[in-house]
Amino acid sequence: MYMEGRILKGIGGFYYVDTKEGVVECKARGKFRKTIGKPIVGDLVELEVQADGTGYLLEIKSRKNSLIRPAVANLDLVVIVATEAQPKTEPFLIDKVIAIAENKGIDSCVVLNKCDLNDSQELYEIYKSVGIEVFRLSAATGEGVEELRTFLRGKAAAFAGNSGVGKSSLLNRLIPDFAAETGTISDRIGRGRHTTRHVELVPYDGGYIADTPGFSSFDTEQMDLVLREDLQYAFREFEPYLMQCQFTGCAHVKEKGCAIRAAVEAGEIAQSRYDSYVKLYESVKDLKEWKLGKEQKR
Numbered sequence: 001m002y003m004e005g006r007i008l009k010g011i012g013g014f015y016y017v018d019t020k021e022g023v024v025e026c027k028a029r030g031k032f033r034k035t036i037g038k039p040i041v042g043d044l045v046e047l048e049v050q051a052d053g054t055g056y057l058l059e060i061k062s063r064k065n066s067l068i069r070p071a072v073a074n075l076d077l078v079v080i081v082a083t084e085a086q087p088k089t090e091p092f093l094i095d096k097v098i099a100i101a102e103n104k105g106i107d108s109c110v111v112l113n114k115c116d117l118n119d120s121q122e123l124y125e126i127y128k129s130v131g132i133e134v135f136r137l138s139a140a141t142g143e144g145v146e147e148l149r150t151f152l153r154g155k156a157a158a159f160a161g162n163s164g165v166g167k168s169s170l171l172n173r174l175i176p177d178f179a180a181e182t183g184t185i186s187d188r189i190g191r192g193r194h195t196t197r198h199v200e201l202v203p204y205d206g207g208y209i210a211d212t213p214g215f216s217s218f219d220t221e222q223m224d225l226v227l228r229e230d231l232q233y234a235f236r237e238f239e240p241y242l243m244q245c246q247f248t249g250c251a252h253v254k255e256k257g258c259a260i261r262a263a264v265e266a267g268e269i270a271q272s273r274y275d276s277y278v279k280l281y282e283s284v285k286d287l288k289e290w291k292l293g294k295e296q297k298r
């Protein structure tokens with residue numbers, strides 16, 4: 001029987017596909033290996049279900065977007081969990097994940113957790129000024145969680161955050177049996193979870209949620225694939241100023257007459273966001289476009 005679905009997880013050559021009829025365990029057999037490559041979590045697939053209830057993948061639909069690490073496709077949203085309570089989140093980490101998401105055309109939002117301890121006012125103001133959705137909540141008390149729940153409805157969202165920020169507490173509040181649902185998290189009694197690269201989607205309220213093991217999983221590897229001159233577009237609040245720099249091709253780092261730097265001076269762009277931009281700018285390699293094309297085909 002022919003069906004369609006979405007890959008929730010892949011383990012040892014088997015893919016678990018969410019379909020109208022439930023989850024089907026599949027092997028990959030399609031021709032796509034030569035074109036799109038290996039199936040990844042989040043892929044929308046066509047499958048053939050056999051008499052014994054197992055299936056095989058026939059086709060992978062073209063991806064709306066995909067991340068390298070965690071390897072996941074077709075995300076609608078990256079949710080960055082952060083806090084000014086302990087362990088305080090460094091804005092640079094938030095900005096890096098936002099930049100990666102923006103570069104891939106994935107929307108992002110910031111969730112400020114532990115608001116029972118600290119209202120994270122500084123981070124709140126920064127990300128409000130950027131123009132992305134910001135939520136303040138407490139996974140411990142439940143305050144503010146419903147607003148996030150509403151926002152997530154129907155979306156495929158990946159969660160990221162520094163260790164100890166309360167990501168698992170929040171996921172468990174959103175999906176009461178989240179810990180039980182994911183193999184990843186059952187490893188957590190040990191410290192194994194932090195080294196695993198495994199990513200898994202859990203169906204949630206018409207959408208999906210992926211837990212990803214910490215910020216480190218959003219590796220510089222994918223940042224390396226951002227062309228230096230594209231980085232400016234990954235900071236959405238820079239956009240109104242980009243055409244106003246004195247020199248075309250302005251990198252907004254040291255140049256005279258830079259409208260971005262003027263906007264930072266005037267308090268229109270947050271200093272920490274600009275600092276993150278400069279730090280990322282220095283870190284991305286001088287990739288040439290042809291090399292980028294080659295690497296992305298790999």
Ligand SMILES: Nc1nc2c(ncn2[C@@H]2O[C@H](COP(=O)(O)OP(=O)(O)OP(=O)(O)O)[C@@H](O)[C@H]2O)c(=O)[nH]1
Pocket residue numbers: 113114115116117137138139140141161162163164165166167168169170214
């Ligand atoms: N006061 C308060 N404590 C919280 C809140 N959310 C989580 N915590 C506590 O913060 C600690 C870390 O929470 P976790 O949910 O394990 O954090 P995590 O981000 O999943 O951390 P890793 O497993 O290291 O990735 C735990 O002791 C939680 O009880 C909150 O909203 N308020």
Ligand SMILES: [Zn+2]
Pocket residue numbers: 245246250251252253255257258259260261
């Ligand atoms: Zn400039």
